[in-house]
Amino acid sequence: MAHDGQHCSFVLVADFDIDKGAQLTYQFPQPLGMDEGLLANLMLPDGAERQPADWTVFFLNQTPFNTIKPVLSWDNEDGGEAVEEDARMLYVINLVRTKLDKTARRGAIVKAMAICTRYPFVQIFKPVLLLALDDYFMNPSQDCLARLFDAVNAMDLSSMPTLSRYEKLIMRSTERQDVFIGRYDDFSALNDPGTATQQTAPLPPAVRPGHKSSNSGDSRVSYEDSLHRARKDPGRNGPESYKSASQMRSPTTPSEASFSLDGSAVWVGDESGLDQMGFVATAASASTTSIASAAQTRGRRSTDASSSSSHGAYGRLGENAPSLTGAATAALKDSHFFHTAINYNEHLLPVKVPLSTFPEEVGEGSLTMLCTTFSPTITTMSGPMHPHLHTNGSLTPPVIVLFNALVTGKRIIFLGHHKLAENVSNHVLAACALGSGCGVVLKGFIKRAFPYATLINREEWENIPGYIAGVTNPIFEAAGSWDLLCDIGTNRLVVHKDIYSSHPASWTPSSNQLIMRTGTLKAESSVGSEEEAVRVQTKEGGPAQKPESAGRPDSADNVFIDDILAAIASHYSEAHVRAKFAEYALRFVRVASRYEEDLLGSTTIGYPSTTYTERPGEKPRLGSGAFFTDDTACTKELAINAGRIEAWRRTECYRLYQADWKRSLARNPIQGFDLAHQLSRLRYAKSISDGEAELIFRTLAECLHSYDQVTELLSWLPPHLHGLQPLSFGLFHQQEVVRDLAVDLFNELRAYPIGVQFLQALNHFQRYAYVRQAHARELRLKDPNTLAIPQSAYMSRTPSNRSESSLGGG
Template identity: 65%
Template sequence: MSGDAQHCSFVLLADFDIDRGAQLTYQFPQPLGTDEGLLANLMLPDGAERQAEDWTIFFLNQTPFNTIAPVLALEDSHEVYVEGPDEENRPELLYVLNLVRTKLDKTVRRGAIVKAMAICTRHSFIEIFKPVLLMALDDYFSDPSQDCLARLFDAVNSMDISMAPILTRYEKLIMRTSERKDVFIEKFEDLGRPHVSDASASQNHAHKTNDSVGSHSSFEEGILIRMEKDRGKESDKKGPASSTTSLHPSTQSTQYSPSDASFSLDGSAVWVDSGADQTFGYPGTSVGSNGAGGSSRSESLRGRKSTDASSSSSHNYRGDRSGAITPSANAAGPVLKDTHFFPATIDYNDHQLPIRLPLSTFPEEVGDYSLIQLVQTFSTPSTIITGPQHPHLHTSGNQTHPIIILFNALVTGKRIIFLGHHRPAGQVSSYVLSACALGSGCGIVLRGFIKRAFPYANLTNREEWESIPAYIAGVTNPIFESSGSWDLLCDIGSSRMVISKDILITYPVSTGPPPAQLVIRTGTLKAEGSIGSEEEMTVRPSRDLNPVQKAEFVGKADTADNIFMEDVISAISLHYGEAHVRARFMEYAARFVKLAARYEEDVLGMVTTIGYPSETYTEYGERERLGGGICFIDEAAGARELAANTSRIEAWRRTEGYQLFQHDFNKLRSSNPIQGVDVTHQLWRLRHSKRMPDGEVELIIRTLAENIETYDQVTELLSLLPPHHQGLQPLSFGLFHQQEVIRDLTVDIFNELRSYPVGVQFLQALNHFQRYSYVRQAHARESRLLKDQNTLTIPPSLTSRTPSNRSESSLGGG
């Protein structure tokens, strides 16, 4: 994030006049060059006078009718919002956060004063500006002048976020699924020290290691004490310098396992437990001498570098006995409590307003939306779905879950309206933003939803936004329900969904014969799944359907979509957080596009350009080839899932979203740190496959070991091993394989992960049994390497007396 970027592009002020209606009073620092009546009506929503306070969100530079043209051309109109086949000279999207407030006043004709103030920004995380906007509108009520707008404009643009870390795509994915409040703490090093102008220095310090004191549980302490017994005399003979072994592979010609010192009681990277209540000072804070282990222990560690708790755990920052953090002379700023957010301040009217800047958002995520709220609203017993059924929407027949219907409508380009009669406009807006996140996989998988979303829409510009294909709009006026210019209406007040009665006319269902490839490859399984039985109910639309389409309409409670929704609803009922729910829908959207890639290969017989080719592990004599593409538990389940999704896949392939994803996937595939292998496929095989050939296991582990030699490759791998899928557990299975080569390759992978703080955190999440196995095998191999080295310099008659031999035998006896 650039510190000199203009956070606030414009500040707007609108008020309601009883004679003239909504009026745009001020535009600062200059006129936007668009319809002032449109802006005023968006800022003053219908029914605003019934709400003491309301928030609305809308966008500018989104369509021709709301594209701005500043008189002084301060805005960079040549900047492109997103890349893609349809994006040519599109100005950057502006997000508008608007606050409208009603104050009762008997001295005015209407009995109340209604005013609204809005901030136009390029940042999609617009929720961070709510506190300062509240204060600014209060000031304007007290002193209605343009000076209030100028003070707000200057205050927001003076916010300094130049030190905020810029995360890569895969770092964001790791952060989103991690509940640790110290994830990527090493990236905040610059906050506690003067700015380094040397580019090379700033590049090298990003993953630098620090000296620190680790901690461990009593269980781990017992294991490590056993190792210490046979190493005590050895350390006295060798001296302190002998335990200083560099772990980073870039500094060695051969990647060594962690040294004895790395597994000592003085602070093991693997044995550090994550604290429940974590508060961090900035890097550079001094370590208290009265922490666990005392000052003598701290002194013994200063001679070596370690990527343990020093850069990835709260134990790096120990304070005095009262728990206070002792900052060093160059430490600055407040205490960092959660690395998911960058702490900043906005100085407005001598008030220091704390701002928490989210670091892991994607462009399709706008505002503080809630998928939990969306799911709960349309998953109640009172939820009713009315209207005809359509194969684009009803992928599980009459038992298709309402949220799945909404997802299908989003990805297949249907016109969607969220109606909130007598509801605040801000509440309706949040449902629209949540729907955009739902369809896009929280901005990670698909895109193109925000540019056709209208979080708050009204009658003023109805013709314009209704002319946008596949719009997603939020309205409060019930007149839109009777207009009939929508395909799916979601009433947030009554939790009902209404499908347009003309949807089968607007989107005709193909009655032609199924593709020959589908009959050849999946015809038997498809026929088996469509045989009429007492457990199935065939839904008949207004026209006759052929048997293939009837199979697509089969409503079964145990379809993949319904099982997924049951899992999500169960997680919400068990109080899993918003981050977990977002991760699940991201995976759902990702699986949908992988299924579409398989459909293109199996049904259309084409080389897919939206996914890795579908292949299985094969052996050609001495040559082996890993598989790729989407995986299924068995072929029958895959055929049924493919058949059920045929209609919505075909509909998605005709949308602009398909072209955008095709562009994004090819760009991402060519720029991924790990090249030439479908890592997701390999990890799925390790998680779910039964009776895998030893050759495939070895090739997967070897391929991963050879392809994680850099930090970016490590983060890509870890982003595919989220905590809610047991983190490193699929790889840890290699530690217990019967073949030694697979065990050694797994140790190589873990050693490489241990070279980086984020990898240490993933290793800490392993259970005691897995961690002990890794420590034992890594130490045993370290001992073997030392033994081999000593054999080259020590006479054979003395080999049996080497400390390495004694240490190894003690581990074997453990």
């Protein structure tokens, strides 16, 4: 995101007049040139006079009716990835307060103040808005607006690092507080403004209070894991295979003292202590004193995992790496945020700017809150079942019904009668994050979202296709201009009784027959699948009620939501929940790509579906496309998803993803093969031939030549999917060439601080295998007559009894 230009574009003030109603009092520094009555009513929500304080969020330059007239200089957001119309969006955070005053006609004064900004993380302006509105109550003049405007725009973001897409994906998936610390030009940027840095040793990596760390030992499963768990795959390893390093003890051996396997360092060197190659440790896991001491006593070269410059090639160790003095002597803060301050009226307000936000993530919408509000145990669902919405019949979880409604472009209303407008707004913003895969996968939801909507311009926003609106007035439920009603006050999900009139379940013979690679197979339908929804036409051709269907309690969607709710109950972080939903949305898109290919013969949203081929006289070729454990699983998953895929392909969201996919093919650092498919093969395949294993590891090792390529690879290996574990399988392969390629791959990762952090998350057995083989490799390079370490020397130490003739996570 570009940081030049104004942080605050406009400041607005509205007052409630008992005779005239909501009035827009001030617009600073100039009028917006749009309907002032609309702005005033958005800033003063229904029932504001009954609440001491409330917040609303709304957008400008979103549609023709809320486009402002002044021509501003807009920076292209997200490094040029955002489309032009999205870059013009203005996000508005508004505070309304009611103060009791006996001199007022109704005993209270209601005023509101709003900041219009081009940053989606509008929540950072809440503290300064609180002070500014108090100031305005005491002195209601335009000077208050000018002070606020100047203070916000004086906020210093000049040294704020700009992360690439893949750096953002890595940052949001880890709770390590020192991730990408080297992206800061000045380590003092991590300190609270004006705070003296007297601490001589860095703080250990902290986990948010009350939350579990999402590390490589995370016991939660991914969405693809849930697919296999739902099928009760007997070949899948149990959770005991994924214990974190802190939960496992390294085997006691005479050479144990030669290695640091305590979770804080990756040691590579001669286990006899005669030859030293080097070690890597992070400033967050050992003090500068202990690092220097270890380097001195062991005679090893030490390199800090977080030492790096802020340039594109900064990450390679030894290349212009800055000194650790600043980091080691500073009280380190969470590097997920840029720490700055707003100096308002002699009050220095600390500000934490999130660095991994995508444009579809606005404000403080929480998926944890959304899943809790519409948990299957407390949510009542009513109305007809529809193939676009109910992918598992009547047992479709409420959150999945909402996700289906979002991606298929249904009109959605969040109703909060007698609720704060802030509560309603946050649910709408959370729904946008849900549908977009937290901004990582899909786009177009914020463009049609109205976090707080009013009766004033009802006809205009109701004409937006697939709107997502938050309201507090129950008159909207009675009006019926919606397809799905989400009542946050009573935990209801209501599908409109006339949804078939608005969205017919139009099925063609081609969409009812999935053309598979093995021939023309009719899609197997589970109870509650889309095939039953075909029979919704009456003899006259009109819509009719779909027969009641029980659904399957063990479907992948149900297992996935059960896992999400279990994670929430165990106090897993919001970042963990978001990572799971991003993966869910990505899986939906990859399955849609396969569906599109089977239906039309080609796809415009993904790689073609192929399998690994190895023919005599021909060069072997890696597979690509969505991964399925077998043809039966593929057929069932396509049938279950067919209804919502068909509807999604007719939406603007689909067309935006088409354009994004085309751009990614040209821009991705790793080119020429489907990286996600290869990692899925390593994670979930029941067996992989020696030839495919060698080609996968050779291709990965040969493609890693730059920092950008490393970050792209690591972005597909998040902690909640056990990090580098799929690649570590290569260390235990029966063929030496595969083991050597795995060592080459890890050596390349080890050259970058972010790669070191991922290596540190491996368990003891995986790191021990890497250390032994890397050391043996060094000895062979020095003395070609040196024998390689026998495979039995480390295979007996592995936590898995996987057959030597196979390689995979299944």
